[in-house]
Amino acid sequence: MTASLAPQLVLRNIGKSFASGTVALEDVQLSVRQGDFLSLLGPSGCGKSTALRIIAGLSSPTSGHLEWPGGELARGEIGFVFQEPTLLPWASVFDNVWMPLRLRGVSRAEAAGEIGEALERVHLTGFEKAVPRELSGGMKMRVSVARALITRPKMLLLDEPFAALDEITRFRLNADILDLWHERGFTAIFVTHSVFESVFLSNRVAVMAARPGRIFREMAVDAPYPRTDAFRTSSDYAEICREVSHTLARAMGDESMGEEAGARGVFNIGVH
Amino acid sequence: MASTDLSTTRMPPAAAIDAEEAARIRAARREKIGRWLMPLAIMCLALFLWHMICVANEIPPYILPRPWLVMTTLWQDAGILLPALLVTLKITVLSLALAVTGGVGLAILFTQSRWVEMSLFPFAIILQVTPIVAIFPLINIYVDNQTAKLLLCAWIVAFFPILSNTTLGLNSVDRNLLDYFRLNGATRWQTLRHLRLPAAMPYFLGGLKIAGGLALIGAVVAEFVAGAAGQESGLASRIIEAGYRLKIPRLFAALLLISLTGILIFVSLSVISHLILRRWHESAIERDR
């Protein structure tokens, strides 16, 4: 899946400060194209979650604004996956996935087919009646993903969704997310603090710096999809990861590293 | 308000269990039996001691009746005591129902608007901290109907734990879940129905257990203060009456009935609570290790 060139969303000079005096974001410029898989990569506290919440409309910027050149997405057209599974603990897996549709007035019977498909898509067939506490962390996260995708959102926002999972599970879920992205063609904005995860998944990585939170540099990950496990062990991948790591280190103020930018597979597309 | 389809639990395939697991199962079984057996044994012991003290000191029954006499009195005076029990039970259950309606209703109102909560909550606290016995003379003047008087008293005593617990529960919803509902364009009513009320359930049930006991206390205390009123008199009137007439065994029998009622209320509310929460809430889940 290749991203079209038309921007779907543009963040213009977005700033956010809290009453406590924290400047969470300052002058953030970012353009997201339809079908992009964009990772926001940065150290803890650099405002990644804040940026995501602003995009989702859960929080409004102190300065600047969002532009939706192709028309603003309605509330329900944006899916959100939180860092924790954030499921209803009293409801079954089925009911959890049903909830977004239920809130739109879709009955249980009408939704059943689609929910079955969604659960099959995340390998959870047979667990419809389990409640969240009977599932492992990875399975809960899968439910959360299925729930976010059941409404067929045009844009999916993920806030460090797999940070709490072990590496094996994380790899598997990364592959699943990529498949789904490929299949459905939504735009994905993925918050992470893992260089490896961001490079594996995205076609663009926005490296953020903290205090104040800002976009330090945007980088394109110039590797073809579909990305398989073979990509993870390729020298291209290692090279790109090294490059992104260096940029991240520079963003965090360590000037001694990462001077040799522009290596194979990565080109710097700079800050707008 | 638990969701649908909580009926079936998938069982793990039968597998060979190791010694540790077997020991754990045995310990769990022993604990289960012990939970009933131990209190029963202690009670029998206490009754026996009670009996022995009466015998040894030759205490006359009008000072301290022996346990067996209390039992037989309960049987013989059932014709007097049971109708009284029914009256007390009726007041208790009705006032508990009103406390649930009022408490949950007010709590919902509170969560809809912080202003309403800020304005009204202090009055709920005032109502709670003022001893019911002190308010009762006023109620006695303003309310004519005996049943209404008792109901009002028991209600005042019972509704606060429900109100405060439910309010706490409705406000302790996971913030991300609230955001998630907002993202999906949920209306206020949908958020209440599908998120806030189920999330408040464990808190509400905790309040209900306290309120159940308080409703009984409220019903009995109110009747003590109000005094007997014809055929509508409950167990408290019987106790006062028995005290005047030095029918101490009957007094003890009535006391026993009140205690048993209290236990019954507590046990049934605990069972209800367990049935509702057992699938998902930590408080009701049996520990594995």
Ligand SMILES: Nc1ncnc2c1ncn2[C@@H]1O[C@H](COP(=O)(O)OP(=O)(O)OP(=O)(O)O)[C@@H](O)[C@H]1O
């Ligand atoms: N509601 C709030 N009130 C005050 N300060 C806040 C609030 N939310 C976030 N902040 C501050 O804004 C800054 C950015 O927070 P944010 O949660 O966006 O960081 P993050 O990049 O997501 O970090 P992490 O990787 O740890 O999740 C932090 O310094 C945080 O303390």
Ligand SMILES: [Mg+2]
């Ligand atoms: Mg965050």
